[in-house]
Amino acid sequence: MKLGPNSDLGGRYFGYVTWMELYHVMNRGVERRNITVDNRDRLRFVRDLYEMNNGNPVNNLWYSLKNPARTSTPEIVEREQLVDIHAWCLMGNHYHLLVSERVEHGLSMFLMKFNMGYTKYFNLRHERSGVLYQGKTKRVLIEHEAHFLYILLYIHCNPLDFMKGAAAWRSQCISNPTAAIEWIQKYRWSSYRNYTGKAEFASILDGSELFKHRDDHKAEMRAYLKSLQSPELTSLYLE
Secondary structure, rough: OOOOOOOOOHHOOOOOOOEEOOOOOEEEHHOOOEEEOOOOHHHHHHHHHOOOOOOOOOOOOOOOOOOOOOOOOOOOOOOOOOOOEEEEEEEEOOEEEEEEEOOOOOOHHHHHHHHHHHHHHHHHHHHOOOEEEEOEEEEEEEOOHHHHHHHHHHHHHHHOOOOOOOOOOOOOOOOOHHHHHHHHHHOOOEOOOHHHOOOOOOHHHHHHHHHHHOOOHHHHHHHHHOEEEEEHHHOOOOO
16 A cells, blocks of 8 residues: 555554555464574564664674664664564564565565574574575555554554463454553563553664654554454454
């Protein structure tokens, strides 16, 4: 979906001043295995979201993990961003991203660097070989208004899979939206806290128009949880 200043949807919700095409991106571990083992892996994954979003060469294997979301090595002086990352969520055996391209073929280049880079790190650290992901990364262009309105919320709801009594959130209403929001707020490995003033990995969303113009994400999340699940949306989400 291309949105701009003349789009009622874009203007009403986000105040866009530029055009963009949004993509929902997802990949899962081979045989549905976990793609992280511990927080060291998770921090590395998060850092790679930042580091690999760069048209310049990246010293993939050897940079420090001391500051997972920001440049802290002399190898990278400045980035030439390939994509804008508007949302992300790392789960046990898969991840979700919401991105738009900054340069032609930027998404393909970013995903190649990101997936290969993290796989090389993971294999080296855990003394394994072979593929880490189950196949080609899935990507869906956001073309429908309903999809656009709810995709950010859907991505941020994924941690409910880990909440007792809420794992079926995709197919039923949540009985306690307040508890669900508190759970999502506490989950460290997504961009939800960036949207609600609790930023930890803020630099990943540098350049995001969604992040800049989203006013009350928590209120939107509450309304979304109360209305789950619209049949017209089910087929649009990647799992």
